[in-house]
Amino acid sequence: ACIAEAQAALQPIPGDCGDEYRTPPFLTASGDLSHHLSGFPAPFNTRPGSDGRTLALSGTVWEPMAGYSRAVRKGTRIHVSGTTATHGSRAIGGADPAAQTHFCIDKIAGALQSLGGSLEHVVRTRVFVSDISQWEPIARAHGERFGHILPANTMVQASLIGDEYLVEIEADAELD
Known part of the structure; x- marks a missing residue:
């Protein structure tokens, strides 16, 4: 009692x-x-790019090697690169597709914040899954984070770089 x-x-x-x-x-x-x-402080460092762009950089070895930024802002638009559940050299979330999805979305939120946006500004997501049979926990995690925003969304099965990755997410945002 x-x-x-x-x-x-x-x-x-x-x-x-x-x-x-x-x-x-x-x-x-x-x-x-x-x-x-x-x-x-902003999660990612930013710097001016060409043509009025602002780049958000995570500092990984992959960005200069492959020639990309974590995210790019030009005007009112922010484009976030494909995001996996990686932190340093570790995959976060283990074999749990929902946990990996939440971590990916956290990283996307950090990239958006670094460039003056937020998840509420997301208008489009693209979700790549390594095993389509795991679509439901990934979709539910996406729904928990974006259910009140309702961006356009696509989910496809794809071969991801690294067997440990179950999901990769891209996002596009439009600021007011």
Whole structure:
């Protein structure tokens, strides 16, 4: 009875597991630290490119080798390159396609933030999956993050670079 009474007094944390670290209020073991923060630095470094472009660069060895940027902004449009669940030399999310999808979307959100946008500005996503039988957990994770935005979307099966990758996502955004 005491446990039930204590549980009834609890208030749920909004969002999904991990959102407490990704979006305000920023919850920690010490509580909400939002009032201590004036802001966070952009996740990716940016620099001017040619023709009025702004480039967001993640610093991976692949960008200069293959000649691309994590994302490019020109005017009111942002294009985010194919994004996998990679952090450094590690694939995040293991064999869980939903976890990999959430990590990809987190990286996309970081690229957009670095260029002045957000997930709410996304108008198109392209989802590439290595095994089409895993489409449903990937689609559900996409729906959790984009269900209120409803961008145009395509999902296709593709051979991805690296057996550890279950999903890769591209995004296009249009700022107001």
